[in-house]
Amino acid sequence: MPLTKTFPAWNLEAGAYGGRRSSSYLREHQQYRPPSKPENHYGIDTVVEDLNATSITPPQQSYASFTQFNGVPSPENPPRIIDSGLNHELSHTNCAAPPGKKTSRLVATLFYKSNSPRVSNNAVPSPRKGSSPQPAASELASSDLPASMAPRSSLDTFPLEPPTSEPEPLDHLYGSYISPLCITSFLHLMSTFPVPAGSADPTSSHRCMDNPTHPRVVELVLSPAPSPDYLSLTDLRRHELIYRFELEWNVDVVLQPDTLWRRHPRLVVFDMDSTLITQEVIDLLAATISDPPDLAARVADITHRAMLGELEFDAAFRERVALLKGLPDTIFETLRPVLDVTPGVKPLIRALKRLGVKTAVLSGGFLPLTSWLAKELGIDYAHANEVIIENGRLTGEVKGLIVGKERKRDLLVEIAAKEGISHDQVVAVGDGANDLLMMDAAGLGVAWNAKPRVQMEADARLNGDTLLDLLYLFGLTREEVESLTS
Numbered sequence: 001m002p003l004t005k006t007f008p009a010w011n012l013e014a015g016a017y018g019g020r021r022s023s024s025y026l027r028e029h030q031q032y033r034p035p036s037k038p039e040n041h042y043g044i045d046t047v048v049e050d051l052n053a054t055s056i057t058p059p060q061q062s063y064a065s066f067t068q069f070n071g072v073p074s075p076e077n078p079p080r081i082i083d084s085g086l087n088h089e090l091s092h093t094n095c096a097a098p099p100g101k102k103t104s105r106l107v108a109t110l111f112y113k114s115n116s117p118r119v120s121n122n123a124v125p126s127p128r129k130g131s132s133p134q135p136a137a138s139e140l141a142s143s144d145l146p147a148s149m150a151p152r153s154s155l156d157t158f159p160l161e162p163p164t165s166e167p168e169p170l171d172h173l174y175g176s177y178i179s180p181l182c183i184t185s186f187l188h189l190m191s192t193f194p195v196p197a198g199s200a201d202p203t204s205s206h207r208c209m210d211n212p213t214h215p216r217v218v219e220l221v222l223s224p225a226p227s228p229d230y231l232s233l234t235d236l237r238r239h240e241l242i243y244r245f246e247l248e249w250n251v252d253v254v255l256q257p258d259t260l261w262r263r264h265p266r267l268v269v270f271d272m273d274s275t276l277i278t279q280e281v282i283d284l285l286a287a288t289i290s291d292p293p294d295l296a297a298r299v300a301d302i303t304h305r306a307m308l309g310e311l312e313f314d315a316a317f318r319e320r321v322a323l324l325k326g327l328p329d330t331i332f333e334t335l336r337p338v339l340d341v342t343p344g345v346k347p348l349i350r351a352l353k354r355l356g357v358k359t360a361v362l363s364g365g366f367l368p369l370t371s372w373l374a375k376e377l378g379i380d381y382a383h384a385n386e387v388i389i390e391n392g393r394l395t396g397e398v399k400g401l402i403v404g405k406e407r408k409r410d411l412l413v414e415i416a417a418k419e420g421i422s423h424d425q426v427v428a429v430g431d432g433a434n435d436l437l438m439m440d441a442a443g444l445g446v447a448w449n450a451k452p453r454v455q456m457e458a459d460a461r462l463n464g465d466t467l468l469d470l471l472y473l474f475g476l477t478r479e480e481v482e483s484l485t486s
Contacts, residue, residue, distance in 0.1 A: 104196065104199070104224040105222065105223045106221070106222045106223075106258065107255070107262065108186065108190070108220045108222065108253055109217065109219050109253075109254040109473055110182070110218045110220070110253055111217055111462065111464060112171070112177050112178050112249075114216060114464075116463065118169040118172075118247070118250050166247060167248040170182070170185075171251075177211075178215045183218065183220065186245060187204055187220070187222075189242070190222055190226070193226035193227075194226065194230045195224045195225075196227045197227075202223065204223070205220070206218055206219065207477070209476075209478060210477070211478070217478075237255050237459060238456065252462060254473060256460075261443055262444075262475065263475050264425065265425050266356075266419070266421045266422075266425040267358045267359070267360065267419060267427070268357055268359050268427045268429065269361075269428045270361050270362070270430070271362065271408075271429065271432065271438075272364075272370055273363065275431050276342055276361060276377070277340055278340045279338075279340055281366060282303060282317075282320050283300045285327065286324065288334075289327065302319060303320065314404045318402070321396055322397075324387075325393075326396075329393065330392075332368040332369050332372075342466075342467050346377065348468050348470060348471065348485075350484070351468075351471060354484050358380050358419055360380060360382070360415050361373070361374050361379050361382050362383050362384075362407075362408045362411050362438060363383070364384070364385065364403050364408075365385065366385055366386075367385060367386045370382050371384070383403055383411050385403050404434050405433070406437060408434065409438045409440070411438075412426065412442065422443075423442060427445075427446060427473075428442035428445050428446065429445075429470065430446075430447070431447065431448050431451065432454060433454060436453075439457075439459070444459050444460060444473070445458045446458060446461075446470065447460065448467060449462070460473065471484070
């Protein structure tokens with residue numbers, strides 16, 4: 001059977017168990033639990049509003065009006081079984097489409113950003129974490145977008161009027177996880193987008209991907225998806241209402257069409273610096289040079305500006321390499337033990353290999369280190385820049401094409417063609433402006449703790465502690481991830 005409703009909601013208005021929506025989202029998502037089964041532990045699927053003042057029996061119908069389903073479903077005999085506390089629908093919204101029809105479902109994966117909590121201006125203490133002081137500017141995540149700036153395709157398209165006030169964070173009030181009210185708020189938001197003409201009433205279901213009580217990752221399936229004639233998926237991902245929802249609830253929202261390719265990628269391509277590893281290799285190289293003393297700072301500044309997209313990557317890379325002239329070629333071997341692999345990368349590559357997914361690293365760094373790291377991790381393809389070495393020292397020049405944004409895109413296309421893989425089944429992960437063309441060529445481009453411009457333009461944004469979160473975008477649960485990585 002397809003995905004079952006794991007957010008069972010008694011529709012108090014219509015009298016159908018999760019089949020039709022009422023006029024109240026809060027009431028719609030209240031779960032009825034029989035008195036004979038007291039529940040002392042409240043989790044994500046329990047009541048979100050006090051039931052004392054609410055009548056559980058629908059006004060138009062009651063349990064007595066339902067009979068156990070027998071025979072062929074019809075309006076008089078709905079395919080519903082209610083007997084001895086059992087309530088089961090024999091058909092639901094996630095069934096396959098009728099012959100000649102196509103499904104129109106949107107998958108929204110919500111990630112709670114536990115590594116970068118927002119603090120309320122009202123200083124209301126968290127019921128779980130207690131009060132905490134306002135973080136200093138230096139402590140804020142560098143990947144965060146400026147307040148009140150929704151993702152856009154270009155920095156030039158920002159409105160000229162003064163920005164609106166930043167929304168009040170709600171996670172410290174309703175739970176430092178994906179709470180029921182967070183889900184309800186998101187469903188209410190999505191209901192404001194028009195659906196295709198002639199569509200049935202919108203429905204939704206959800207799964208807690210990691211923890212049923214205090215989930216950090218929740219996957220929602222919305223049917224039908226908002227009308228592409230009104231709003232394309234690209235524009236929907238960058239909609240200001242969704243961005244403000246993310247700010248309010250301290251979450252990242254990833255929207256994907258519910259297709260076969262989402263669940264079965266065949267090639268995952270990674271950037272290396274600040275993606276597979278936490279550092280920038282060229283900055284590490286510059287740090288080994290003591291004369292002139294400001295060289296490391298100069299190289300780091302050029303690197304930062306290039307990653308933000310302020311400088312053309314190819315020219316900036318050649319300028320930085322020229323500053324490294326005279327370094328011994330043994331420096332690459334010296335740096336191997338210094339490389340800090342991003343948390344989650346090793347089990348992620350292991351899981352992808354067990355799934356039969358090809359992997360590649362396309363780096364704007366240096367081939368000796370990129371090839372070595374790819375071999376250590378078990379990555380199938382590795383491409384990077386090759387520096388010229390004479391008499392055992394770097395000449396400050398680069399051999400062949402620079403692996404910049406155009407070259408990364410071309411290499412992704414070449415690898416996919418060699419493996420016979422459709423671009424719809426390619427995922428690209430990066431953090432800098434030189435990764436944007438590569439990410440655009442893939443079926444799904446993922447910005448990993450990325451620079452603001454990349455966060456705005458990417459299909460998906462992940463700002464967590466572990467790159468293993470990527471597997472949740474494929475619809476895998478924590479239990480399945482643990483099976484793949486054990």
